[in-house]
Amino acid sequence: MTYKAVIFDLDGTLVNSLSDIATATNTVLANNNFPTHDDQAYNFFVGSGLRTSVARALPAHAQTETEIDRCYDEMMLIYNRDCTLTTKPYSGIISLLDQLKAKGIKLAVLSNKADALTKKIAGEIFPDYFEIIQGLTTEEFKKPNPVVALQMAAQLGVQPNEVLYVGDSGVDMETAVNAQFHAVGVLWGFRPKEELLATGAQTLLHNAEELLELL
Structure with missing residues (x-):
């Protein structure tokens, strides 16, 4: 062929790009007193869009549409600025x-x-x-x-x-x-x-x- x-x-x-995605998401998680994750965990969070990766990173009790949207917006403010720092x-x-x-x-x-x-x-x-x-x-x-x-x-x-x-x-x-x-x-x-x-x-x-x- x-x-x-x-x-x-x-x-x-x-x-x-894993480190930049993880850093931006972990910053939001920490700011909201949610548990953070090591970079390796983000291997399985990413792949279906950044909103989905944020949703997967949130603790189960915070995975509501409202909370996902709020944390996604916060993450995007950071990631838009820092998306090529280590990528x-x-x-x-x-x-x-x-x-x-x-x-x-x-x-x-x-x-x-x-x-x-x-x-x-x-x-x-x-x-x-x-x-x-x-x-x-x-x-x-x-x-x-x-x-x-x-x-x-x-x-x-x-x-x-x-x-x-x-x-x-x-x-x-x-x-x-x-x-x-x-x-x-x-x-x-x-x-x-x-x-x-x-x-x-x-x-x-x-x-x-x-x-x-x-x-």
């Missing part, structure tokens, strides 16, 4: 993007992170690589709903079977399956191999360079 485009997830795939590309990602771009492969980012933040982080860290950078604008269309992913493929001028979708979570693999993309799971991200395989990963990557073998 000839692949003409690669759509990447952002957090846990292109960048390690960095994973090893080999810049080289991979350079090689994909040299091959004429169309590149895009699709994240469940809020759209403005997705554009800010991807735009600052990876200038001039991606034709489309898309984050979450409508809760209804959050991954694994494939609607936005398929719209992006159409914008890139490719068919679904010409797209590699690269992510680190079950949500990403389900998105790829739902869109009929080739599902590529990365093993350097936030979720374990077992989750990726159980949700439809067709290829697993141990390092960024291995993606080139699919091309």
Whole structure:
């Protein structure tokens, strides 16, 4: 199969953003006298949008819609300011993007992170690589709903079977399956191999360079 485009997830795939997310969320938790969590716990809080990660971080008795909204708003004030303090590309990602771009492969980012933040982080860290950078604008269309992913493929001028979708979570693999993309799971991200395989990963990557073998 000839692949003409690669759509990447952002957090846990292109960048390690866990510490910035954890710090912003823990600050809110501490300010509200709620228990905080170590960074490792956030591996399983993230992946379905920042509001959901805040909800998962709250103690059970505080997981009301009102409290989630309030803490999410507080977290976003901090995270908007500090979202790139420690967030960095994973090893080999810049080289991979350079090689994909040299091959004429169309590149895009699709994240469940809020759209403005997705554009800010991807735009600052990876200038001039991606034709489309898309984050979450409508809760209804959050991954694994494939609607936005398929719209992006159409914008890139490719068919679904010409797209590699690269992510680190079950949500990403389900998105790829739902869109009929080739599902590529990365093993350097936030979720374990077992989750990726159980949700439809067709290829697993141990390092960024291995993606080139699919091309």
